[in-house]
Amino acid sequence: MKRKNARSSVTNSSILFIISNNPSTKFLQMAGSSEKDTKKVDVSVQHECPLNLLPREIWSIIATMVTSNSIEDLFNMQATCKVFLGAARSDAVYKHATMSYKSLARFLLNLDGPERRFLDHCVEVENVDAIVRHGFAEYLRFGCLDKGMELLARASTEGSVEAGYLYSMLLMFDHEDEEDMVRGVQMMEGFRISGQLESYTNFLMDVCKDTTVILNELFARI
Numbered sequence: 001m002k003r004k005n006a007r008s009s010v011t012n013s014s015i016l017f018i019i020s021n022n023p024s025t026k027f028l029q030m031a032g033s034s035e036k037d038t039k040k041v042d043v044s045v046q047h048e049c050p051l052n053l054l055p056r057e058i059w060s061i062i063a064t065m066v067t068s069n070s071i072e073d074l075f076n077m078q079a080t081c082k083v084f085l086g087a088a089r090s091d092a093v094y095k096h097a098t099m100s101y102k103s104l105a106r107f108l109l110n111l112d113g114p115e116r117r118f119l120d121h122c123v124e125v126e127n128v129d130a131i132v133r134h135g136f137a138e139y140l141r142f143g144c145l146d147k148g149m150e151l152l153a154r155a156s157t158e159g160s161v162e163a164g165y166l167y168s169m170l171l172m173f174d175h176e177d178e179e180d181m182v183r184g185v186q187m188m189e190g191f192r193i194s195g196q197l198e199s200y201t202n203f204l205m206d207v208c209k210d211t212t213v214i215l216n217e218l219f220a221r222i
Contacts, residue, residue: 012156018202019025051083059087071115093121094122099129104162105210107133131155131164139170140211161196 037054049060054128063084067074074097077089087093099107099122122130132155149170153161164187171184191200 015093017021018085056083056087056090057092058094059083060090063088063090063093067093068100068103071118074118075114082098091125094118095125095127097122097127097129103210105138105214107137107212108214126158128155128158128160128163131158132160134167135163136166159212161199162203165191165200166207169204 001158011013030067063074063077064086066077074088074093077084079085107119119130123134131151135148135151135155137148138144138151142148148200149167152163152167153169156167168184168191171180172188175181175186188197191197
């Protein structure tokens with residue numbers, strides 16, 4: 001009887017040893033523990049902010065689209081929550097936002113604090129639309145002709161059609177240097193050859209009309 005008990009205990013010990021050292025058993029043990037961990041993660045996910053389920057890059061793209069329609073909406077988005085604040089303040093938004101929410105001539109007016117900082121940040125990260133407007137304001141409002149032309153030339157090199165139109169117009173009509181005038185005419189001829197002359201003309205007419213309105217507003221305040 002004692003011999004049977006001894007044999008039984010040895011057998012049980014052997015089985016326990018085999019089970020504890022069996023790779024498949026270890027896998028089951030790990031699976032069991034990971035299942036517990038998964039349950040814990042599921043609980044935390046349920047309480048996570050739903051906005052965090054989308055990558056920040058997606059929110060940055062949305063913020064860029066918002067900015068292109070209204071700068072005020074971007075400020076409202078930043079004030080909504082931390083997720084929006086982080087995404088809407090990323091350099092990607094300032095880099096790719098367009099300035100279509102306001103006519104070009106409107107940038108000749110004094111911008112308020114937040115909008116001024118927004119435009120300056122856009123220029124810092126090489127936003128082409130912002131560089132065009134900054135150059136336009138430097139040239140016409142502040143009389144910094146060289147700086148204004150430099151900014152417009154840079155934006156034109158980066159592919160801005162608006163900048164190219166403005167640059168050629170100013171070279172032709174606001175420069176006494178003959179070489180500059182010839183260069184402006186050559187640029188305009190390039191627009192004609194490429195079929196952009198009508199767009200070029202309409203753009204300049206709109207700019208001149210809007211600028212006249214803005215300048216009258218400025219003079220009325222003096």
